[in-house]
Amino acid sequence: MLKLSRYVLYDILRSKVVLAYTLFLFVVSFSLFQLEENDSKAILSLLTIVLIVVPLISMIFTTIHYYNSYEFIELMLSQPLSRTRILMSEYAGVALSLLSAFFIGVGIPVLLFAFDETGMALLFTGGSLTLVFTSIAFLASVKARDKARGIGAALLLWFYFALIYDGLVLLVLFSFSEYPMEKFTLLLSALNPIDLGRIFIMLKMDVSALMGYTGALYKDFFGSGTGVLFTAGIMILWIIIPLWLAIRSFKRKDM
């Protein structure tokens, strides 16, 4: 599998988009740490980047890459290689390049300026979100018939996870504000990897003190070892399930 991924990686590096992405992340993270007096404030600003930009770039890049390597995939299909292996190699190549871009671009500044629990939580969340949204983008591109639909679907999914979902949660919380909702909101957060990541990092910060009773409940849960395991488990599910669905649909596809 790694043999094929090598060619995927080579192709990605040739296009230089990932290089630009790395540079962008590095410049933004570095200047945030330089501008803000307080490192935890910088982390808070960086959090927005990680939660909004990382999923967006991961999805768009993956979708465009998939359609650009259509020829490569077609060529591989006529060779003695299984479809699962072809798609997994593509995933490994894309995920590896995006992950290294993130860990170089954000990881190095965080290690230099904010090497603590919050910083680690940020890196963990960013890394997981990269893998999750690469996986979701693969599902969208395999399912969609052409490039325009694929990129459209990826953008819509990003809108949903990054913006619309929060609105829906607020709506639910307001309509049922009479009832005890704490456990339920915990469940809701698991249904959106971006939300889960945000809560996971916020509770490592001092600002969580401002979040009142719910915050206290959350802190109790996410602060414990179970919380970390819960977050990691849900993230892994978010990586595996879309990828599994993508492979399943790719196996049945007519090329």
Added chain:
Amino acid sequence: MIRIENLAKRFKKLQALADINALFNNGEVVSLIGPNGSGKTTLIKSILGMVKADSGFIYVNGRQINGDPSYRNDIGYMPQIGRYPDNMKVEQLFRMMKNIRKVPEPELDTDLLVKFNLVSIFEKPMRTLSGGTRQKVSAALAFYFNPGILILDEPTAGLDPLSSEILKEKIMQEKKKNKLILITSHILSDLDELTTHVMYLQEGKMIFLKDIGSLRKETGEDKLGKAIASIMRGGKKEVLWINEVLALKATVKTD
């Protein structure tokens, strides 16, 4: 050897293949003939596993194809339109294929590579190659691993007369090595000297599969084009495609 049993495939409203039964043996050169959209490429792609049939079975060298890709080790495929990764150089393409197929160096067939003088363009990226040169690369790749079965989809379309002749000679040579060769082409005069069997498809249905000797005897025609035309005239009235071709040729000549 390829055996096809009750193969059927439907794309939405279009019945691409309907109940195809056929047996192709080693040492045969089978020409797949039929108008555009008659299912030739779909049949080829089904054999390669790129299109998943709705029903029916395909056996390659006695083994049913059902997900295990290893049977493709014995197939060389030249696609109708060879599409390759843009950034990949010709040499890299060949090296990658060698890596995938793991055929020992002395068993490689570099005949076409030499005759088409592809070594001189080894350093060029695939995207800079003309359509004809790309065809040459496709042809060289199909023969490269010395497979027992060759599937050539419109092999001479887009090639200059000299290269076309080289390719035909190569096909003749391989035929003598007791290989099974499947060819689709609209240029019937190209097939004349090569073919041992003719399979005629129309609207996804197999109209006939005959060896060239009995075809000639039955029709009293020596040329493949005329032989098929006369079969069509004697047989089904609605099948007039071949007449149109011949009529067109006649008008062109009189002009």
